[in-house]
Amino acid sequence: MTIPLDGNSAAGLLREVFGAEMTAAIGRCDSCGSTAELAQAIVFDAAPGVVLRCRACEAVVARIVRSPEKVWLDLRGISYLQFDLPQS
Numbered sequence: 001m002t003i004p005l006d007g008n009s010a011a012g013l014l015r016e017v018f019g020a021e022m023t024a025a026i027g028r029c030d031s032c033g034s035t036a037e038l039a040q041a042i043v044f045d046a047a048p049g050v051v052l053r054c055r056a057c058e059a060v061v062a063r064i065v066r067s068p069e070k071v072w073l074d075l076r077g078i079s080y081l082q083f084d085l086p087q088s
């Protein structure tokens with residue numbers, strides 16, 4: 001039995017993959033159309049990777065698998081992802 005976490009538990013991995021703080025990024029679930037911050041996602045991290053699910057409909061919105069050298073990023077469950085550009 002895996003205990004789900006919230007999106008903040010994936011903050012470090014998301015920051016590493018995107019090079020920016022992503023928990024405040026807004027994603028639109030491709031399954032139900034709801035929008036929410038990634039921090040609101042339901043996170044399962046016991047698989048060989050991290051799975052983010054929509055809090056509204058529980059559809060898989062993102063899967064991230066990381067090896068020491070590479071990352072696999074499956075975002076097919078998110079129809080868009082909106083986040084602030086770094087300010088210089």
Ligand SMILES: [Zn+2]
Binds near residue numbers: 031032033056058
């Ligand atoms: Zn949804």
